[in-house]
Amino acid sequence: MSTALIIHQDCNLHVETPGHAEQRRRLDAVLQALETAALPCVRLEAPLAKREDLLRVHTPEYVDLILGSCPKNGWKQLDPDTALSPGSAEAALRATGAVIMAVDGVMAKEFNTAFCAVRPPGHHARPAKAMGFCLFNGIAIAARYAQQAYRLERVAVIDFDVHHGNGTQEMLNNVHGALYASLHQSPLYPGSGKAEERGQSGQIINVPLPAGTRSHEWRQAYLEHIHPALIRFAPQMIFISAGFDGHRDDPLAQFNLGSADYGWITDKLVNIAMKSAKGRVVSVLEGGYDLGALDRSSVAHMRALCEA
Secondary structure, eight states: OOEEEEEOGGGGGOOOOTTOSSOHHHHHHHHHHHHHHTOSEEEEEOOOOOHHHHTTTSOHHHHHHHHHOOOSSSOEEEETTEEEOTTHHHHHHHHHHHHHHHHHHHHTTSOSEEEEOOSSOOTTOBTTBOBTTBSSOHHHHHHHHHHHHHOOSOEEEEEOSSSOOHHHHHHHTTOTTEEEEEEEESSOTTOOOOTTOOOTTSOEEEEEEOTTOBHHHHHHHIIIIIHHHHHHHOOSEEEEEEOOTTBTTOTTOOOBBOHHHHHHHHHHHHHHHHHHSTTOEEEEEOOOOSHHHHHHHHHHHHHHHHTO
């Protein structure tokens, strides 16, 4: 079976404020790099997410706020880092629709793995609050959708964005059968993700690492703290919050990773999925703000998915 690359041009209707790190050219860079790499995948266009799917993790009031508050011109500021533009609601609905399509596709055996190259990102979005460039938490929505629509008993979200996915952790913290694991820099925005944050049943695994963390240290931290726990958990589907801002060239953090590290960890996750999840992996783009690092890392990640 193949790998799906799920995209939609409407994701670039979300226009961040001038000078903001999360700009449309990020997605353009990823898609251009993947096209140049000519990896074997099927390209699909993301549908619009349904309101019922947003409500799997977000409050009705918050959904109404995002869908009903986009300005006709300019921006509406939601927090110091996050704003709505005229096309933000449609972009966010496409980004969320992509992960729903990905879950449906892998469950229907149309493809084994999927990378949702979409924006705005999602893993900082909380049930009733936008933050950290994020509007709807696509990866958490997808995990809950897999549990509720397909009755999967064990789903795992692995987040290797350099910033802790506080929103995803909050949404899955007390969810039976959901494991959340994060490798992230600490101290760093958003200030969450301490090792002692374990969830009510120990299904939260946080691995905070200091600024300057190098490739071998990052890989060893994954192998010691996340890999064996993931094998024991035996997920029936693996979800990846694929943030590439731990790259040494990224301006928003201070890890010292290279693009090969993202191929390495993706390969590890795919191998676990082959053993317990029938190869089912759904990944969604999160951070990554140096365009050269972002495109190289995305290609390494996608190549590992395609080799599943």
